[in-house]
Amino acid sequence: MATTASLPAGIPETHPAVAIVAVRAPLQIISVPTQAPGVGEVLVHVLWTSSTPLDLHKADGGLLVTPGKPTVQGGSFAGTVAALGPTDPTLPIPHRQLQIGDKVFGFAHRSEREAGFQTYLTTSAYMLSKLPPNLTLSQAVAVPTNLITALHTITNDLGLPLPWPVPATGWTPPSAIADKAILVWGAASSVGFYTLQVFRHWGYRNIIAVASAKHHDELRKLGAGACFDYHTPNVAEQILAHAAQRSDDQPRIPFIIDCIGSRDGSLRPLTRIAERVSKLAVMLPVIDVHASADVQPKYEMDMGRVLAGEWAEGVELIGTRTHNFLDNTFFRDYLQTEIVPTLLEQGVIQPNKLRVVEGKTLLERAQNALNLLRERAPSGEKLVWRVADEE
Ligand SMILES: NC(=O)c1ccc[n+]([C@@H]2O[C@H](COP(=O)([O-])OP(=O)(O)OC[C@H]3O[C@@H](n4cnc5c(N)ncnc54)[C@H](OP(=O)(O)O)[C@@H]3O)[C@@H](O)[C@H]2O)c1
Incomplete structure (x- = not known):
């Protein structure tokens, strides 16, 4: 301007x-x-x-x-x-x-x-x-960075409603989705921490969190109904065993947010969890190789190239791009001016x-x-x- x-x-x-x-x-x-x-x-x-x-x-x-x-x-x-x-x-x-x-x-x-x-x-x-x-x-x-990431990912990428303002009489998600399993992989990350708090506030009840065991007590207080440690070798199988087996052809975990986006650390185990029509939102960039003092990182921005051939047919892979949140004019006008400070002032978000x-x-x-x-x-x-x- x-x-x-x-x-x-x-x-x-x-x-x-x-x-x-x-x-x-x-x-x-x-x-x-x-x-x-x-x-x-x-x-x-x-x-x-x-x-x-x-x-x-x-x-x-x-x-x-x-x-x-x-x-x-x-x-x-x-x-x-x-x-x-x-x-x-x-x-x-x-x-x-x-x-x-x-x-x-x-x-x-x-x-x-x-x-x-x-x-x-x-x-x-x-x-x-x-x-x-x-x-x-x-x-x-x-x-703001990761509270906005959480609000954008849940609404834009997973398509789950978070009405604003929340009616004074309270709001609960429609019964068809309120109890669906939602997996937050990397719940102790900054993105995951705000994601759990947003789900708790809007009444999503079946949240599964993945983080190191030392964070589990805190994550339960933030609304996680079950916690799993990503260091456990069969963590994917443990999570699937926990998720209720349904009689219809719905996936056991229909909604997944990968707050980490690590090819080997989060996405590879998620290939064993995501089923047909599961929606999986992934924080871009996908990290093929993490940066360190000696090693140059490698990133991938195209979800179609990540672990191609390893996903179950029909999994919906979505690369999250929070930088696009201004495309939503309601978010442009109210997210930072009203929603973020109100949630903080009310103590809804720590x-x-x-x-x-x-x-x-x-x-x-x-x-x-x-x-x-x-x-x-x-x-x-x-x-x-x-x-x-x-x-
Ligand atoms: N595309 C987008 O719109 C967007 C928006 C925001 C962030 N991001 C990206 O999202 C990623 C996370 O950002 P952040 O700020 O939330 O990071 P952060 O808070 O710095 O992440 C650190 C946490 O990651 C956890 N972690 C590391 N590897 C893990 C694994 N394999 N499984 C589960 N948890 C693991 C660690 O958990 P423990 O302590 O339990 O070990 C640690 O607490 C970054 O790559 C960032 O660039 C993308």
Whole structure:
């Protein structure tokens, strides 16, 4: 969107941003112009961000990165409103609800101007949530990316209803689906953690969770009716034995979300679980080879090429792409402005457990977070770190 205003006094013309400069090269700080907000936009002073595996897929795998050009990263942010552009009269929830100084957070991914690993970003007002009074900015920044992933995957990919607002009298899924088995593989991941909480809130009752045994007590509290450990060699057979054998020709587990997308770690066992007409939504990219200090990763974006020939006939494989959630105009208008902050304020959704990544500088914190992702250190937690040093 074209810039229509100049920057207010006190806002720097340029600011530091963390950039990928080459695949698997150390991150660098570059100086980028601070962009005045256009119509319907907001300038945010970024105080906190979170790191996700996508940052590693970009840095080590070159995913969504233009070769030869520094790429500013970061899909989530939390900070304060520094400037407001003119109101966009076409939107039902414009930024007239925001004021300079408001504490906000969000998930944005469309361009580098709205990336989170920089001290100022410019984005649309509908990409922002106001901070609820019961949370800090560092807690809030752990939420939007994967709560939005959960809401998008369940509605868009599995086609299961999550009505909003939830009627005051309560809502339960239609009886034909309320008790169907839903498998959440990788329930201790950030995606899985929010997925379980969403299913619990909307009354889906037959949730099967797969995670390391150390997480099972917590996952039961979040609504998992049964938990299985993916380290057990016959975990797929255990899960199928648990799922009720039906007399009709329905699959034993009609809905599956693979929150991990690992070819060998999650998808190969799922070839033994998914049956004809099971819907299986998979977090892209599929990881053929995980990045490490010595090994370059390999990814696959085309589900048709993943374990081809190993799936039962009629399994519906869906590659999840949360970056498309704005195609749903209801989500564009209400997801970040209303749904995410309301669920948090009501205590329906608890933020991930935090792991605060330390470092003396912006660059050090960003690099330390990336190194932790490479080491596969996060386990039932979200990496969050400070962006701007000053409030
Ligand atoms: N395409 C999309 O729209 C989209 C959106 C969001 C995320 N993603 C992708 O989804 C993946 C997960 O993201 P995230 O942020 O949720 O990751 P995360 O929280 O960092 O994932 C770490 C967790 O993964 C679990 N895990 C690792 N291997 C597993 C396996 N084989 N089976 C079950 N659990 C396993 C570990 O569980 P334990 O602690 O139990 O060992 C750990 O707690 C990433 O690749 C990300 O890029 C894609």
